[in-house]
Amino acid sequence: MKNSIFVLSFLIVGIFLTACENETGQGNNNSPGPIEINLSATELQMAGESQNFAANLFSVINGLKANDENIVISPLSLNMALAMVWNGANGETKQAIQQAMGMGDYPQSDVNDYFKKLREDFVKTDPTVKLAIANSIWTDQDFPVKQSFYDVNKNYYQAGVKEVDFSSPNTLSLINQWCSDNTNGLIKDMLKEIPPDVVMYLINALYFKGEWSDTYGFDTSATSEAAFTKEDGSSIQVEMMSQNNTLKYYHDGYLSATSLPFGNNAFSMVFFLPNENVTFSEMVNQLKQPGYLANCLQSGAFANVNLYVPKFKIEYELGLNDALEQLGMGIAFSGDADFSGISDVSTSISNVLQKTSVSIDEKGGEAAAVTVIEMTWTMPNSDSQEAVFRADHPFLFAIRENSTGVVLFMGKIGNPE
Numbered sequence: 003m004k005n006s007i008f009v010l011s012f013l014i015v016g017i018f019l020t021a022c023e024n025e026t027g028q029g030n031n032n033s034p035g036p037i038e039i040n041l042s043a044t045e046l047q048m049a050g051e052s053q054n055f056a057a058n059l060f061s062v063i064n065g066l067k068a069n070d071e072n073i074v075i076s077p078l079s080l081n082m083a084l085a086m087v088w089n090g091a092n093g094e095t096k097q098a099i100q101q102a103m104g105m106g107d108y109p110q111s112d113v114n115d116y117f118k119k120l121r122e123d124f125v126k127t128d129p130t131v132k133l134a135i136a137n138s139i140w141t142d143q144d145f146p147v148k149q150s151f152y153d154v155n156k157n158y159y160q161a162g163v164k165e166v167d168f169s170s171p172n173t174l175s176l177i178n179q180w181c182s183d184n185t186n187g188l189i190k191d192m193l194k195e196i197p198p199d200v201v202m203y204l205i206n207a208l209y210f211k212g213e214w215s216d217t218y219g220f221d222t223s224a225t226s227e228a229a230f231t232k233e234d235g236s237s238i239q240v241e242m243m244s245q246n247n248t249l250k251y252y253h254d255g256y257l258s259a260t261s262l263p264f265g266n267n268a269f270s271m272v273f274f275l276p277n278e279n280v281t282f283s284e285m286v287n288q289l290k291q292p293g294y295l296a297n298c299l300q301s302g303a304f305a306n307v308n309l310y311v312p313k314f315k316i317e318y319e320l321g322l323n324d325a326l327e328q329l330g331m332g333i334a335f336s337g338d339a340d341f342s343g344i345s346d347v348s349t350s351i352s353n354v355l356q357k358t359s360v361s362i363d364e365k366g367g368e369a370a371a372v373t374v375i376e377m378t379w380t381m382p383n384s385d386s387q388e389a390v391f392r393a394d395h396p397f398l399f400a401i402r403e404n405s406t407g408v409v410l411f412m413g414k415i416g417n418p419e
Contacts, residue, residue, distance in 0.1 A: 036268035037127040039119070048105065048116045050296050052081065055104025057290040062325045064286050071232065074318040074358040076208055076371030078120075083206040083373040085117050086137060086159055087334075087351065090151045090344030095333050102331035114158040121159065128268035131212035136184040137161040138205045140177055142168040145201040145379075151344045161204075168196050177203065185209045185370035188359040192372050201349060202377040212264030213366035220245050220364035230312060233282060240312040243364055247309065252302030256280050256288045259298050260307055264366060271367055272299065273311060315361035322354040322373075337380050344377075352378040 041049060056077035067073055081103055088099045089110070100106070105113050125133050137159040141147050143166060155161040166173045174196055181192040184207035193203075213219070220243040228242035252259040257280065261272040276285035289295050323335060333339055339350035353376040360369045 034129075034266065036266050037123070039123045039127060041119070044108065044112055045116050045119065048108065048113070050293070051104045051106060052077070053295045053299070054290070054292055055081065057286075057295045058104070058329065059325060061286050061290040062328045063320065063322075064283060066324055066328075067320065068283075072316050072318060073320075074316055074360050075320070075356060076358055076369075076373065079206045079208040079371040079373040080322065080354070080356060082117055082121070082135070082137065082159065082208075083204055083354075083375050085113065086139070086155045086161060086204045086206075087341070087344075087375050087377070089114070089154045089158075090148075090341050091334070091339075092342050093340045094338075095340040096343075098331050098333045102326055102329040114154065118158045128212070128265045130265035131269055132186075132209065133211075133269075134184060134186075134207070134209040136207045138164060138180060138203075138207075140164045140166060140173075140203040140205070142166070142201050146345050146347060147202070148343065148345060168200060169198075177205070181205065181207055181372045185359070185372060186211070186368075188368070188370035189357050189372045192355070192357055192374060197352075197376075197378070199378040200352070200376055201347070201379050202344070204375040204377070206371075206373045208369075208371045210269070210370070211366070211368040212269055215263040215265060215267060218245075218247060218262050219366070222364050225313070225364060228310070228312075240314075242310050242312050244308070244310045247307060248304050249307040249309065250302050251305040251307055252298050257285050257298070259302065260309065262309075271362070274298070311362070313361075313363050315359075317357070317359045319355070319357045322356055323351075326354060339380070341377070348380050349377050350380040352376045 059077055059080070060073070060075060063073060063075060084099055084103050085105075088096060088103065091099055100108075100113070108116075121135050125135065137155070139152070139155060139161050141164070152161075152163050156163065164176070166176065174193055177196075178190065178192050182188075182190045186209055188209070189207070192205075224244045225241055226244075227239050229237045230240040230242075231237050249260045249262070255277065257277060258275045259272060261270045263270045274285065274289070276282055289298070326332075327335065334351045336350060337348075339348075341349045353374070355374045355376070356371060358369070358371045361367065
């Protein structure tokens, strides 16, 4: 069977959106049970749609990065960063970002309330787990920003605002240090440089560390060298952890899924494995079907599972522009972008970057992600038609005086060499 090391794109989804999944274990004996996060009917719909967003996003990235053996993304980190910039968008740009986020047509206040609740409640639901969510906005000191944009992101996302000199070499170090500080040192050197036309960075940092719940940890003596077959059919040796336990288990014609709880069962890691006759990409395509991922996470029954999972530590970095454009957000990257809620100066998104780091071993798992949205000033697009002029065959040229039309030189170029 052809498999990637399935450092699942849905790791963050598995960690965060299966928070209400019940396991037979009771978590760490000395810790209270998970605090239930009460979602309204609208928020429950948003949670379901955010799972669809995660599956759709990964499906697009899996297609764009078909040659990458490992892919790790954080849908939550991306969504929070997008939500901040969305608060400064208007018109078609705002609608496109909201659709790409998987937030339907919900009112702005509902969307912001939803993310505020996640940000505040996720960090409280399990005291045995280390979880941190941080947001910041970095603005060039000469770029005029509307106070209302700062205020909404301070209120709902607790975003720290930094007005700095982007031309100063020290600013790059400050931003990278913030990313490192808010990911326990896992995400360093997030930015390599600050281009001269950048006016703003919107950044989300996400950090998670938890130990497997009692009776769900792996015995180190049961870890052994084992073969792992890659997608191209070649085989490598890995450190394979193993345990036999009563776990939630789901199986259908495409995949099998099981999960391990962290701490007091507020968070868990879900593993998806394609069936023997199903490729990894076919499984991903199925997972992106509306409601399918949620059904996998909610369905299934407890079973006696012989679980084998390789230890791994993966660091991954990718640009998300192409993926977000495929999800319908292309206008936000163009000269037609409307971010008039941020500033009266025309701006657009120039880059969306994400770095992730994920590892699991016999004791538990650790994961971090930083998402950076880079914004530059831009000139609006004109209404003129797009044209292509490719002088890759013999052509004619003329040098003339424009006011009179007098041609000074004219010639044919049939061999530029």
